[in-house]
Amino acid sequence: xxxxxxxxxxxxxxxxxxxxxxxxxxxxxxxLGEEPKSIYHVGGSDKVMIKPQAAPxxxxxxxxxxxxxxMYHAGGIGHLHxxxxxxxxxxxxxxAQPGKDPHAIAVHMxxxxxxxxxxxxxxxxPRMEKLAGSExxxxxxxxxxxxxxxxxxxxxHEGNIMVAPDGSxxxxxxxxxxxxxxxxxxxxxxxxxxxxxxxxxxAQKNWPPKHARDY
Amino acid sequence: xxxxxxxxxxxxxxxxxxxxxxxxxxxxxLEGFDNFGGHYSDATKIGGPxxxxxxxxxxxxxxxxxxxxxxxxxxLPDEESRSRMLSxxxxxxQHLNQVRQNSNNLETEGFKEHFDRTIPxxxxxxxxx
Numbered sequence: 001x002x003x004x005x006x007x008x009x010x011x012x013x014x015x016x017x018x019x020x021x022x023x024x025x026x027x028x029x030x031x032l033g034e035e036p037k038s039i040y041h042v043g044g045s046d047k048v049m050i051k052p053q054a055a056p057x058x059x060x061x062x063x064x065x066x067x068x069x070x071m072y073h074a075g076g077i078g079h080l081h082x083x084x085x086x087x088x089x090x091x092x093x094x095x096a097q098p099g100k101d102p103h104a105i106a107v108h109m110x111x112x113x114x115x116x117x118x119x120x121x122x123x124x125x126p127r128m129e130k131l132a133g134s135e136x137x138x139x140x141x142x143x144x145x146x147x148x149x150x151x152x153x154x155x156x157h158e159g160n161i162m163v164a165p166d167g168s169x170x171x172x173x174x175x176x177x178x179x180x181x182x183x184x185x186x187x188x189x190x191x192x193x194x195x196x197x198x199x200x201x202x203a204q205k206n207w208p209p210k211h212a213r214d215y
Numbered sequence: 216x217x218x219x220x221x222x223x224x225x226x227x228x229x230x231x232x233x234x235x236x237x238x239x240x241x242x243x244x245l246e247g248f249d250n251f252g253g254h255y256s257d258a259t260k261i262g263g264p265x266x267x268x269x270x271x272x273x274x275x276x277x278x279x280x281x282x283x284x285x286x287x288x289x290x291l292p293d294e295e296s297r298s299r300m301l302s303x304x305x306x307x308x309q310h311l312n313q314v315r316q317n318s319n320n321l322e323t324e325g326f327k328e329h330f331d332r333t334i335p336x337x338x339x340x341x342x343x344x
Contacts, residue, residue: 138262
């Protein structure tokens with residue numbers, strides 16, 4: 001019963017994000033690390049990253065992303081959070097199987113942004129100076145820092161802060177948010193349950209998916 | 216950044232060490248939680264500690280953010296896990312409220328000094344900043 005509520009909650013999340021349709025069939029597989037990821041080009045320029053719902057070290061990866069985003073929006077700072085939405089992977093012969101397809105998260109990759117790490121390393125890029133010279137942008141980072149506290153996000157390093165050309169910051173990758181809560185609730189997260197292991201294995205076996213079904 | 220925090224970032228072995236200590240005890244939080252140490256969040260390291268405007272925003276929105284969290288926790292399948300998730304979050308929210316209250320009791324410069332002491336590499340922007 002509760003599992004069903006969880007799935008419905010993810011699928012019908014009220015976040016007002018425009019569904020992404022029409023994935024380009026040419027898929028770039030990117031990170032072969034601890035979880036499968038693919039980047040899709042949408043509409044010729046926009047990029048969407050698709051990740052399964054759970055990473056081996058974070059069983060609630062997609063839930064963390066969606067919950068974090070909901071809190072940012074509730075706090076009136078949704079513009080500081082890279083947009084994500086829940087989806088499922090229709091990887092069984094390109095035929096959607098409602099209720100059976102693995103859940104995934106679609107990450108709308110913001111255009112023209114760079115990580116703090118990259119921007120600092122590039123002496124010809126003025127965006128960090130613009131950030132440092134703007135009280136508004138620095139205030140955004142202060143709020144982001146409070147959110148990292150509040151959401152127990154242990155992963156806010158310089159590679160997870162993007163900076164737009166105008167110097168405005170953007171928080172990305174909240175897959176490890178609520179780390180304290182999860183540890184208190186589930187213990188050592190590497191011991192993920194068999195159901196999630198199975199979904200990850202299925203996603204990896206059929207990766208990249210034929211398409212993602214959006215809501 | 217303390218070695219233990221470095222290890223926490225993606226180090227499964229460190230999680231195994233921390234996991235048992237933190238499990239079932241919401242009062243145990245990650246390294247850096249007791250103050251706005253810059254090593255906890257690079258957003259704080261770069262942007263600085265919360266100021267009056269930040270706390271004003273926090274006061275105005277914390278209940279709405281708490282409600283959003285509760286709404287999403289309600290989607291989780293296991294009742295005991297939901298209870299622990301909420302308990303841990305509430306502990307952290309109370310702690311944050313306490314930090315916010317303490318900041319009221321400090322002169323701005325005093326809080327800044329406190330912050331400066333907690334962040335060895337506070338001069339992220341160089342000596343001119």
